[in-house]
Amino acid sequence: MEETFPFHYTLMDYLLCLFGLLMSLVDIGLDCWTVVSFYQNGNYVYMGVLIFFLLGSSLLVQVFSWIWYSDTPDNLQTHVEKFVKKHHLLKAFHFMQLAVYLRYAGLVEISTHRFLRSDRFKEGVSVNLNHDLFMLRLIEAFAENAPQLTLMMSIIAMRRELTLLTALKTLGSASALAASVVTYHRIMREFLPDKHKLKWSSSLVYFLWNLLLILARVTALALFASVFPCYIIAHFLSVWMVLVLVVWGQKTNFMDSSCGEWLYRGTVGLIWYFSWFNVGSGSTKLKNIIYYAVMGLDTMALLGFWCWKMEYCIPPFRPYIMIIILASLYVLGILMKILYYKKFHPNCDEKKTELHEDEPAMRAVACSAFIETDSAESSDFTKPVTGAQKRMRMMASNFY
Structure with missing residues (x-):
């Protein structure tokens, strides 16, 4: 990596x-x-489902981490990573579900070194480590936290024990999901040459529309699961398989192997089940319209089945009010997303691609990848890249 890596x-x-x-x-x-x-209260089914979510998401994260380490075996940059590799402990760390903490340790080490010595080489490595770490955190959020939140909300709906405390806990969990999306979004912004001009206002709007849409989606899934606990599994599998096929149609090239790419597509399908995540090049407007139209109809269908079932249990006006509230949240979230892309979404200024002689060509490549895909095609990269730089470049070009 160049010492003048521009981040x-x-x-x-x-x-x-x-x-x-x-x-x-x-x-x-x-x-x-x-x-x-759950164990102490005798809720063994809930306990088993929760353990399944925890172990399944952790296993998924370890597999991604192992693949990324295997793709670039000679690029372990930190002393922590080199020590682990030297003593053949990399597999052991992943087997013990500690891959995320290994990456955290490497990032803390190299970031501390960067601040003490102001080393621009270490600065660039920090960005690579940061990207992979927060990509893993994003996967964990939608593989563990989103299903867990759905489970908890469905339990609340079945028991009808909604209190101020449980409402605040639910809002906090949904906020954590939205925050994970915003954090990854900001990591992608590291590729913008004018990063120092970014404001937190854009991140706030980005957070709000994700929160509204995620909250509406997860609540609908939880209400449906509270009255049709078995059918929610069939619903997930059927929708997820369709979403995976759609991702396959996007011709993604995120991983360095075909098996890894299919794992990535399946993971994107899981994320799409709860929230939008752009993975393809080209115009995103039509994709967003189709996605939110289809998911909106699916969400309303779930609420419709829940309302039909609940008419036999409680007065009918309550389910109808819930449908109105969630539909309003969904529409408001879409409107806030439109506002974000109209007023706050950063576009790379082509005039900023002029380079000094001592700067690497990576700066021009990074900027050209950020030109809005609705108005221009991304430049072809003449120098092949793999590993973290490929993943960052691929996702950055899709985000911006």
């Missing part, structure tokens, strides 16, 4: 990394506490 890992990024590590440890503690609570 800047700030103190705020460093502190957010430490905060993310702390929250990850807290999340493990809360998950263990929830499992124990």
Whole structure:
């Protein structure tokens, strides 16, 4: 990697990394506490489902991490990674479900080194590590937290025990999901040459529309699961398979192997089940219209079945009010997304691609990849790249 790799890992990024590590440890503690609570209360079915979500998502994250380490076996840059590789502990770390914490340790080490010595080489490596780490966190969020939130909300709906505390917990969990999307979105912005001009206002709008849409979707799934607990599995499998085929039709090229690419497509299908995640090049307007129209109809259908079932249990006006509220959240979320792309979404200025002689061509490539895909095609890259740089470049060109 070039010493003048044009990215800047700030103190705020460093502190957010430490905060993310702390929250990850807290999340493990809360998950263990929830499992124990289900066991003590005799809710063995809920406990089993929750353990399935926890283990399944962790296994998925470890597989992605292992594939990414295997794709670039000679690019382990940190002392932590080199130590683990030297003593043949990489497989052991992944087997013990510790891949995320290994990456956190490497990022903290290299970021600390960067601040103490102001090393631009280490700065670029930090961006690579940051991207893969938060991509894994995003996968974990939708493979574990989203299904777990759906389970918890369905339990609340079945027991009809909605209190202010449970409502705040639900809102907090949904906010954490939206925050994971925003965090990854900001990581992609590292590729913008004018990153220092970014404002938090755009991230706030981005967070709000994701929160509204995720909350509407997850609530509808939870209400449906509360009255048709078995059919929610059939619903997920049928919708997920269709979404995977759609991802396949996008001709994605995110991973370096065909098996890894199909794993990625299946994971994107899982994310799409809850929220939009752009993975293809070209115009995104039509894709967004189709996605939100289809998912909106699916969400309303789930609410319709729930309302039909609940008419036999409680007065009918309550389910209708819930449908109106969730439909309003969904529409408001779409309107806020339109506002974001009209007023806050960054586009790369072609005039900023002029380079100094001592700067690498990577800067021009990074900027050209960010030109809005609705108005121009991304430039062909003459130099093949693999590993983290390929993944960052691919996702960045899709995001911007």
